[in-house]
Amino acid sequence: MNPAIIGGGYAGMAAAVTLAAQHIPVTVFESARQLGGRARGVWQRDTQLDNGQHILLGCYHHTLNIIQQVGGNIERDFMRLPLQLTLYNRFELKAPRLPAPLHLLAGLLTAHGLSAGQRLKAVRFILALRRIKFRLAQDITVIELLRAHKQGELIRLLWEPICISALNTPVHKASAQVLLNVLRDSLNGTRADSDMLLPRLDFSALFPDRAAEYVKHHGGKVLTACAVEEIIPQGDEIELLTAQGAHRFSHVICAASPAAAARLFRPVPQLAPIAAQIEAIPYQPIYTVYLQYPQHVRLPHPMLGFDQCYTQWLFDKGQIAGQKGMIAAVISAEGIHQELEHEQLAQKVALELNEQLGISEVPLWHQVIAEKRATLSCEANISRPTHTTPLTNLLLAGDYIQGDYPSTLEGAVISGVRCAKELLTLI
Numbered sequence: 001m002n003p004a005i006i007g008g009g010y011a012g013m014a015a016a017v018t019l020a021a022q023h024i025p026v027t028v029f030e031s032a033r034q035l036g037g038r039a040r041g042v043w044q045r046d047t048q049l050d051n052g053q054h055i056l057l058g059c060y061h062h063t064l065n066i067i068q069q070v071g072g073n074i075e076r077d078f079m080r081l082p083l084q085l086t087l088y089n090r091f092e093l094k095a096p097r098l099p100a101p102l103h104l105l106a107g108l109l110t111a112h113g114l115s116a117g118q119r120l121k122a123v124r125f126i127l128a129l130r131r132i133k134f135r136l137a138q139d140i141t142v143i144e145l146l147r148a149h150k151q152g153e154l155i156r157l158l159w160e161p162i163c164i165s166a167l168n169t170p171v172h173k174a175s176a177q178v179l180l181n182v183l184r185d186s187l188n189g190t191r192a193d194s195d196m197l198l199p200r201l202d203f204s205a206l207f208p209d210r211a212a213e214y215v216k217h218h219g220g221k222v223l224t225a226c227a228v229e230e231i232i233p234q235g236d237e238i239e240l241l242t243a244q245g246a247h248r249f250s251h252v253i254c255a256a257s258p259a260a261a262a263r264l265f266r267p268v269p270q271l272a273p274i275a276a277q278i279e280a281i282p283y284q285p286i287y288t289v290y291l292q293y294p295q296h297v298r299l300p301h302p303m304l305g306f307d308q309c310y311t312q313w314l315f316d317k318g319q320i321a322g323q324k325g326m327i328a329a330v331i332s333a334e335g336i337h338q339e340l341e342h343e344q345l346a347q348k349v350a351l352e353l354n355e356q357l358g359i360s361e362v363p364l365w366h367q368v369i370a371e372k373r374a375t376l377s378c379e380a381n382i383s384r385p386t387h388t389t390p391l392t393n394l395l396l397a398g399d400y401i402q403g404d405y406p407s408t409l410e411g412a413v414i415s416g417v418r419c420a421k422e423l424l425t426l427i
């Protein structure tokens with residue numbers, strides 16, 4: 001078997017590591033000069049940042065395991081925060097050190113910013129979800145589910161921020177079943193499963209770069225700046241065309257971003273229906289506003305949210321990664337912020353930091369990174385392609401492939417590992 005992988009993002013590199021671990025000589029083609037795809041390091045004014053601030057959950061077992069498999073150390077590579085949600089001056093939930101799910105229930109019962117009635121409603125909702133084992137008979141939108149459980153004000157203070165962070169999709173569109181899958185694994189698992197993990201390294205260094213070393217060490221190849229331009233089925237093999245020439249493989253896992261996968265599939269008659277399915281997928285944006293303040297500026301917590309502001313979540317990269325004075329503001333999913341120029345958006349965020357937290361210093365510089373197609377829009381009953389194709393030696397991996405998870409690192413890694421394991425059954 002000589003398999004190839006198209007795409008060196010988290011899905012593609014997870015597939016490559018899984019094959020390399022079994023001494024399969026795998027070749028990875030990555031079109032960019034750098035690995036990581038939608039989770040990659042970028043340099044701005046001599047500062048190592050990411051194309052967007054990311055966060056992992058303790059229940060992302062596949063991602064955490066594979067990072068360790070290639071030499072990462074979770075406690076060193078991440079700042080671990082026990083479950084806590086702070087909307088500055090408005091709402092605070094902190095889970096006490098109790099076994100799960102008592103930590104969550106106790107956290108809800110002692111949350112600041114909620115009336116006694118609201119706390120009970122939140123607890124009843126969680127207990128109702130446990131009774132149905134986090135499984136709905138029929139998918140509906142998150143807002144429909146929350147209204148059916150009379151969550152009222154809790155929607156804005158608790159569930160909407162959680163839904164937007166987890167699914168990057170507004171509650172009136174988001175799939176209730178996918179949200180329940182994430183709540184099942186994070187809030188209803190062990191206490192560590194609900195921890196939030198904030199990276200101290202950039203996202204290329206965290207996994208894909210280490211994965212490339214691992215693959216090379218196990219006899220594979222990782223070719224960057226080497227885009228696959230065409231997929232040509234040739235009998236039992238598949239030919240991949242690149243600017244450097246044609247290469248033949250026994251099997252291919254296509255882990256390119258959805259738009260790129262659709263472009264590659266469209267001209268191949270057997271794959272054109274999958275291309276059409278991928279092209280119909282809606283996307284959601286994520287904006288990250290990086291503000292470099294003087295070094296003494298810090299937030300009251302490493303991560304905190306704002307209620308009813310442009311800014312949704314703030315991350316103090318000084319406390320998290322030693323980058324003093326660097327604040328990352330994240331604005332997930334579609335919204336009115338998209339109507340602003342980047343310059344105006346950066347000014348709005350700085351103004352909110354001043355109004356809410358009294359940070360009156362002027363940022364020394366700022367950088368807005370708008371990822372317009374950050375994730376798929378994880379809507380109720382959306383049709384996502386499966387990992388198989390009509391060509392038995394061509395599989396499909398990525399965060400948009402059918403599965404329990406929304407478009408996340410964990411969804412990407414699960415799908416990459418799954419494709420690799422399927423190839424391994426053929427040996």
Ligand SMILES: Cc1cc2nc3c(=O)[nH]c(=O)nc-3n(C[C@H](O)[C@H](O)[C@H](O)COP(=O)(O)OP(=O)(O)OC[C@H]3O[C@@H](n4cnc5c(N)ncnc54)[C@H](O)[C@@H]3O)c2cc1C
Nearest residue numbers: 007009010011031037038052054055228260398399408409
């Ligand atoms: C700003 C932002 C914030 C996010 N925040 C979070 C978060 O907090 N937590 C979380 O879990 N997830 C988050 N996500 C989502 C997460 O980054 C993605 O789900 C994940 O990175 C997708 O990985 P992937 O491998 O499926 O796809 P991609 O990362 O898109 O990888 C595909 C790769 O294929 C390459 N490629 C494309 N065409 C070709 C070709 N023709 N030949 C060769 N290579 C090709 C691309 O260059 C790319 O490297 C965020 C995403 C963004 C953009």
